[in-house]
Amino acid sequence: MTARPANAHQGRLLRLLRDGGPNSRAQLGDLVDLSRSKLAVEVDRLLETGLVVADGLAASRGGRRSHNLRLAPALRFLGVDIGATSIDVAVTNAELEVLGHLNQPMDVSEGPVAVFERVLAMAEKLKASGVAEGFDGAGIGVPGPVRFPEGVPVAPPIMPGWDGFPVREALSQDLGCPVMVDNDVNLMAMGEQHAGVARSVGDYLCVKIGTGIGCGIVIGGQVYRGTTGSAGDIGHIQVQPDGRACACGNLGCLEAHFSGAALARDAEDAARSGRSAQLAARLEAAGELTAADVSAAAAAGDTVALELI
Ligand SMILES: [Zn+2]
Structure with missing residues (x-):
């Protein structure tokens, strides 16, 4: 299934159901500020796509009881976190509950072809375990800057061979579903917003100190990427002139020291x-x-x- 929301209202309804779980038509109508008749049109279209299903009757708010809606229970997403030294692959349902997860050591410097061969093998293994038959969408995190609209890494300092590799295009062909690619720490920041410490704030920095150092910048609830996708790439800011040699080839980078x-x-x-x-x-x-x-x-x-x- 590769149905997609056709407009902003539908996208908003899908996000509400993803982040908040099943909800009644009446409550969704209040949240998206649509009239009853306009909401009915959008919900009917979503029901037709198969992304949303009716799920019993909601508690009465006086008058006619409204139907509960939820994201289709059979939807499956693939989440892939490519780290500097390991790969995590997980399958979730549409409400982003993790149903299966694998982690394997692998050096990102082996290049995109070898890494994605491994990712696809791990996804197959998860499928074989029975948690998914196929995938409706996939999200890929990589440890470097990404030109987000195209899903292409841009001059990533610790990822030789990845510059300009069409990650999004190649994987959507292999997986047969829409694929989004972003910097790993941007995705971490979005995870904190969805289910972590940043649930109640709109402006924050998410700093990850791992093998390297990365930073996700969130302003007004949106990830700020900058024109080339490297706004949060703080690891290679020079903090010590003539300092230690960094994996990126420069001297004195933040991550070479800390x-x-x-x-x-x-x-x-x-x-x-x-x-x-x-x-x-x-x-x-x-x-x-x-x-x-x-x-x-x-x-x-x-x-x-x-x-x-
Ligand atoms: Zn560096």
């Missing part, structure tokens, strides 16, 4: 120089240190790890 990867590197230095016995023991056992090791050492009371954080 990301999870930078933390791991600082921890390895501390382990090798004998400043922290805890970190040295972990390095000896694992051969390398990650930000998670620093966190564990800090939790165990290691003062050097605490200082690094």
Whole structure:
């Protein structure tokens, strides 16, 4: 099914049902500020698309009881989060409840062809587990700037081989459904708005410190991307002239000094120089240190790890 809302009213009704779950016609009418007759027209069109179904009678508000509406229970969305070092693929229903989820390690620098081969295999595996027969839409997050209207990464600093790759076009062909592509932290910010800490605010920044550092900027409830999609790409702002070499090729970037990867590197230095016995023991056992090791050492009371954080 690839039916789409035909106008803004229908889009608004679908969003209300997605974010708020089943609702009565009467209440939806109040929320979208449409007259009874205009609402009836839009709802009938949505029922025809199969995206919305009638779902029993709502509680009476006096007078004739109105029908409840909900998004079709069979709708399935695919969510894909491509990180710097791992891939998450999840299937949700139309109300964005996660029905199945897989995570696999993979380096984004292996390039789009290898990464999407893996994504499609993971989506097939989820289908085989019985949570979906097909997908009605897919959302893809990538760890770099994206030209949003076309769904194309633009000069992503840590994604060699991805610049200009038509992610949206290629995946909508493979998956047979509409696909949206955005920067991963923009999507995280929207997730916080849908079901997290940002539910009641319209203007906020969502900062993610992972392998790198990214930022989603939300103004008036809308993600602000800037003309080239890199408005929130704060990780490669130079914070120290002639500072550390960054994966992007420049010196002194914010994420070269303060990301999870930078933390791991600082921890390895501390382990090798004998400043922290805890970190040295972990390095000896694992051969390398990650930000998670620093966190564990800090939790165990290691003062050097605490200082690094
Ligand atoms: Zn950089």
